[in-house]
Amino acid sequence: MATMTPGVLGSFVHVDAATDAIRALKAQGHTDLTVYTPAPNHEIEEVLDHPVSPVRLFTLVGGLTGCAAGFAMTFWMSNDWPLLVGGKPIATVPPYVVLGFELMILLGALSTVAGVIIMSVVNARKRVPYSEKFSDDHIGVFVPCRAEQAAAVESLLKRAGSVEVTHAA
Amino acid sequence: MDETQDTGMDRRRFLTVLGVTGAGTAALSGCSTDRVQKLIPYLVQSEDQVPGIPTYYASTCTECAAGCGLHVKTREARAIKLEGNPAHPVNAGKLCARGQAGLQSLYNPNRVRGPKNRQADGGTADIPWNDAIAEFAAKASAAGGRLAVISGAGRGTFSDLLAAWTAALGGRVVRYQPFDHEPMVAANRQVFGVAGLPSHDFASAKFIVSFGADFLETWLAPVENQRGFAASHGYHDGTKSRHVALSPRMSLTGMNADEWFAIVPGAEAAIALSMAQVILAERSSAPADAVALRGMLAAYAPEQIAQQTGLTADQIKLLAREFVSAEPSLAVAGGIGSQHAGAAQLCAAVNILNYVAGNVGTTVRFGADLDAGDGYAALAALQKQMEAGEIAVLVVHEANPVYALPKSSGFAAAMAKVPYKVSTALVLDETAALCDLLLPESHGLERWDDLRPRAGVQSLMQPVMEPVFDTLPTGEVLLRAAKAAGGPLASLQAASWEEYLKARWQGVAKARGAGDFPTFWVTTLAAGGLYDAAPVSAVKLAPGAQSVVGTSPAFTGEGEFLFAPSASSLLYDGRGTDKPWLLENPDPVTKITWQSWIEIHPETAAEYDVREGEILRLVSASGSIEAPAYLYPGIRRDVLSAPLGYGHTSFGQYATGRGANALDLLAAPGDAAFVPYVSTRVRLEKTRRYQKVAKTEGSNRQLGRGVAEAMSLGAARRGLTPEEAHHEEAGGGAHEINTARELDAIAGFAAAQKAATLKGNYAGDHPQWGMTIDLAKCTGCSACVTACYAENNIPTVGEADVLRGREMSWMRIERYYEGGEEGEPLETRFVPMLCQHCANAPCEPVCPVYAAYHTPDGLNGQVYNRCVGTRYCSNNCPYKVRYFNWYAYNKKAFPEPLNLQLNPDVTVRARGVMEKCTFCVQRIRGAQNAAALERRGLRDGDVTSACAQACPSDAIIFGDRMDPASRVALSAADPRGYHVFEETNVRPSITYLAKVLTGAEA
Amino acid sequence: MRKLASVFGGTLLLALAVAFLARDAAATRQAAPAVNDSLLAPVLTVSDSAALKGPRQPIFFRHDIHAGQFKINCQYCHYSVSVSSEPGIPSMATCMNCHLVIGGTDSTAQREIAKVRDAYNTNTPVEWNRVYFLARHAHFPHMRHINAMGPNACATCHGDVTRTPQVFKVNNVNNMGFCINCHLERNVSRDCSVCHY
């Protein structure tokens, strides 16, 4: 099995304890932390202070492409074999707004989901220790560090109030 | 079936597999189209059969005694469409619904498929023709003087042969037709001393009075009458004739009258004589010998007879004055609706009226000598002989007396007394079922024959295809029997029936001094026969005119209602009931299909608490019938009616057991000269049972929606449009326009809309097919509906599906009532409704797959193989003229051999596909292909739709609207023109011309 | 980030282009009509017909000999192709016009021609297996096409028959794209109701 990323994993019950630990770790230069929470938590996000997620660009590109594809498809297909119906012009905007809109929503939504998956996969670290409790009611903080720093990190976590600390070799 | 032809191969069966024919039979198949098919060539190339190109043969229609000329369209040696022969004087290119349905008697699956004879155990067994003819010859010659033949065949070479053949054996022939107009024949003999029926010229008559004569349905030659009637009664160059109908029940002819008087049944004769009396009293223009009638007519002064007729004295005087002042006028009588015991006297009275008004010789021309049988009296005499056991062998040819006579007449019992009976019926009908030997006759389209329906017309018939079944022309049977029997019949020798016919025609050719016979024969065959002008012989009053009696007859039986059966214009006397086209074509009056009914006036129904569809039982002294009630405002309150033609006990799968036989109520005719249809009183009983009536009528009131527009004669003369005429009637005030904005809206809107919708016309260089339908000429006879069924392979769906409103007829005749409440006269308007091929069609944008789209030449295209079946187009059509194949109707509707009638140019629609009138696009494309081969454009008249071609009133005109000189463009410009549902702005291509009304004042 | 968006957009356009091109390939090109003057048809036996494409016929009728080698005009046998929507199949009498006299050069030909004579004399026509079968919801007016494209335009759809020993389905006549392509190239109307009614 690929090797586990070396580092220390702390498990917290109290959210303020976890934020204190994170603030302290960042102060010591450990910026590449991985924090597990059972539900998205506003305080954790603030203390980690990551940039806004780029998923919105996927949505924008998907939406615009969908809308363009919708109008392109309808106009091109109507003019490929022009058939007159009900005295109406062969291809105009009003009836095709519905299709442009539908494809905009469809491609927008699909590209958003693709964005979430891509972004989650792109810079996720492989082989990171995880515990079942982090999806129940515990908050987990994993600090990747070399063996020698492990002890210092463990004491820092315990001081902040971690209920359990494990080491990943 | 064994082969008798010497070629050893049945040419037509194999022709169908030429790889070409039967194109219409295999339906639009779902998946693979590469089934293994065989290509079977001729042995010897036939000159007149080119695969893919129709061949037309001239022949004569045998569906009724009128003898209209036919052009039979055949493809790959099988008849697929019947159309009128334009050169024929009787129908001039037109054909009624019964004529169009002749194909379904040719291809009827219930036809007797070969000679049969009765076996010891009572069953019938197939026997070869040679044995059948030998047995027939032996029995006939053995019977000698005790041989009797009942023949319904028209006057012609066959009838002459039959008469000579029977006379040679010493037997006797009775020529019998159920509706044989015996009262008219008797009246002509009594009043003018002339036996025979005159011809009537409806075209030049300016005022027509019909005393119960339904001349548009079953009276003498309905197509000829309708052509004339539409020409005079339809609005043309500022005028139209007036038609008044006097009868207890409003028939289809009554619906086309300007005024209908619900007179007391049986009082028609008195009214006619009273009118004659008024004319003689007030005018001196009557012929000299008519003055002698003043004495006899004095007893019929209007004041004296008015109260027992249902008319007031003034009304009679008004009618009389208008009758004599309209030069020429025409009075007609002798229809089934008024054939009561006093019918002969009624016809005599009408003869006097015509004579007194000077019409005899102008609109009533004797000398035409229309074909008529020997009358019921001759048949009754024969029946007496049969009951007395004097008849040893009875041959029944083209007649069904067991069904056509009331059961109380006991004809079936009389037949039982005849030891040996022979029938040549096409279908195993009630009479044939009792016979011992069946010699099935070839249908009129499968045999050589000729007919002389009237003086001056000798109409030929030629086989257009191989016989569908193992049948022979009866002429052939007679000649072969003569050869087999020898003895007295030896003189009637001929190589074959065809040769016999040709021999006789050689005589005709010699008489006319024609050169060599073959060319004469071919040219006459191509023209359909010889047509000379009918001689007109002057007639004088005979002494019998003095003894005419106008008293109304006594009706037998007790019961509070008089029973007046009505002859159906589609089923005639019941010979049409085995044809699905005629059963599914809604009855022109009641719009009921597949069922018989009892007509009762709405107020009488309210009085007896009768709802529509409630099954009523009518009981008379002689029997009872049960049928669902139909509330009909066009009948007297004390009269009930039921259609003739239903209640068959043995007439094939379509007719047997369908509806009730109205004749069961009638008493035995006894020694009357004719069957008195209107003769018995009946008691009305309720049966507490209910049956939904299979009618195609939604609401028969148009709720002021302008579907059937009409305008007064005055308005029409002043060239007003229907809208202006309505506007004038409704107070006439100028429509005050309040604001300038309203002016802009009216002007601006119309122009903008027109520009927006011109796209339907592409570059404008294509033809834009259109149609005009003149409601002033349309009589609602439904010939166009059957013509459309025949041309476009439309399936008949059967009673259960008509009950659900799923009939597939692309064209329907809508019959809207106007007035009729609180004593107002009831007016009826007919609107043939079909796809309007709108330029701004609402059905096209809603179809998700472009199955409904607009063609460059102005048609609303319906591509069957592209249709997915969402049915939104039918929802969005304001005219509701799109029909859906809920089931695979093509599989149920064309059992072998009916599928031979399918038109190979028209796709047979599969299940789940929408279909509608296509303006006969196959005819348009066919004409365009032909024109392209000749390197020329289409000319007006190259293309006409099946309905326009068949319409006896010539009310439908089809053509290219873009061609300013075309008939359709000219008639579309008529100020009477309007579009149905104009306000939906769908811009239909069909222009209706408003009906023109002439009330009493005109 | 930009890279990803462009990758995403690119794949979409590529998919559309492939679909567009796939459609053109579906309509096979027509065989060019070529009649070679000095054409000598190969000598084959009945058993060879099993190896050849197309259904085996009751008589091994050789178009390459009749139309190719002897250059008999198509309309001699298919007599109604220039006047009717149906080309027409030669009657047995048409065959006998020549085969009354011509007995055939090699043994196979003689045996096949004997079948023709036998069929004619016993009045039982030969039941050919149909090769081209147009779906019933479409109407193909042969005469308009012959009228427009000339009398020897048969090869356009039926392939160069003068070199085919046994007729086979060169083009699937039920492939609508095949007809529409031709109509587009010749700028002829492709309105639905021209063929579907």
Add this chain to the structure above:
Amino acid sequence: MAHAYTPAQTHAEVTRDVVATLGTPSRGYVMMLAGAVGLFLVGLFTFVMLLKEGLGLAGYNPPVMWSTYITTFVFWVGIGHAGTLISAILFLFRSQWRTAVYRATEAMTVFAVMTAGLFPIIHIGRQWVFYWLLPYPNQRYLWPNFKSPLLWDVFAISTYLTVSTTFLVVGLVPDIAAVRDQVSGWRKKLYAACSLGWTGSDNQWRHYTRGYLYLAALATPLVLSVHSVVSWDFAMSIIPGWHGTIFAPYFVAGAIYSGIGMVFTLLIPLRKMLRVEHMIVDYHFDNLAKLTLFTGSILFYAYAMEYFVAWYSGNPFEQVTFWRRAFGPMWWAGWSMIICNAFVSQLLWFRKIRTNLTALFIISIFINIGMWFERYVIIVSSLSNDYEPWAWGQLNPTWADWGILAGSFGWFGMYFLLFARTFPIVAIQEIKETIPFPRKRGGH
């Protein structure tokens, strides 16, 4: 709002309670599932018969060319809309009370639209060529007609099915991960596969929350547009009684109204069966009932407006159509629609009724009967008395109509019950989000 509701549970209790709903099915559940499958089989048999014999088996009476199949189609698309409304639109409004009910309603949406998606195949004449409605490149060079409302429908329904399914699945992933960590054996393998490797790391939450927000943002206009497009199936025609400009909002309000009716019908028995009464409480039903009252009143307005517009327009066709809708041969359907939709919803003004669950359940049955009749009346009564009086005709449905209706309920119920048993019916992570984490220094 009267009082902000915070569930009285800790995070561990939430996980335990929701995982408990996925245990071995109770007898009641199995019976309901068997019933649903039975109804589905009835529908399947009917559909096979329609395929074999033809649409004639159903009670179609021309001129009424659309009847119960289109009614049931619009009914199911309508029910689908409440789910997306609650899960997407209320998510944008940050409403507190949506968290407990939104997963159940979102699942209801997906299965309702799946049921509706069947009808463009069931009701057309040639079911086996339904794919012609899609713009796939073909050798015939033929394309569908994009001007047709039916084609807009195909695109709208398929987009709506895709987006709402995506929305449901994206919402489910964290919950499946939570369940994965609680169960063992083959179920752990199943849930591990479904959770797509979700660990709840900060990086994942960062993209997940934004992604979910944008999905909700996209789903909001979609839910309003889909039923507008479905209403344009009718509004684009020229049939009196159909082509009204009020149809889009009228149908959307009706959709939400009938959707929440179905939510009551499903949730009230379900919460008892899955023993989650303490998580889906009166507070939720009270707010749902208020939403029902709101949309019910819009329907009340719409019905009145339809009759007023018909009268005011002076168009004789419209006036006769609406007169016959109220007093003609179909008066019974017209009045049951108005009573069930407009008057029954007015009962929800009273708090006592809004919080009485049995009352809500009964009202929800009336709501959905009324809404089915509303579509039936709109479609059938307008078609049966159209422009041409001669072609008027009454529809009388047959067993085939009711068979497909029963089949649609079976198909929907079957999927919903299976979903309730295999996936968490209450959103674990959303509820945990509303419960504040315990703090070391106390206080909240």
